[in-house]
Amino acid sequence: MKLEHRQQPLLPRTKFILRLGRSVGLAALLLLASLAMGTAGYHSLAGLGWVDAFLNASMILTGMGPVSPLPTDAAKLFASVYALWSGVIFLAGTGVVIAPVFHRFMHRFHLEDENDRES
Secondary structure (H helix, E strand, C coil): CCCCCCCCCCCCHHHHHHHHHHHHHHHHHHHHHHHHHHHHHHHHHCCCCHHHHHHHHHHHHCCCCCCCCCCCHHHHHHHHHHHHHHHHHHHHHHHHHHHHHHHHHHHHHHHHHHHHHHC
16 A cells, blocks of 8 residues: 655545555455464364354454363464464554554644644
8 A cells, every 4th residue: 555655735535534444454354364264273173163163263363262172282282373363463453454544643743744834
């Protein structure tokens, strides 16, 4: 995503909303891909049914914790790595969504700062 330079005018509100929508969409894709990965891992390594695997993946991804006991060491190792991955995805998704808002704030701040200097 190419952002405007600080010497360029502030992006119109409609274009900013589209940019924010793209960021939310990218974060949602990261979330859905991680949820699919977790569901497949719990299903294949822990022997859980699809609904229980989805429940476990969802709970770990949202930071709530596991629901079903894990029978094998492979399942426990997967759950550990998936929990770490989920933390990274949470932070990355948050950053992707907040970045356009923060950029707009900083851009507006610099525009106001330059206008004060010119006066």
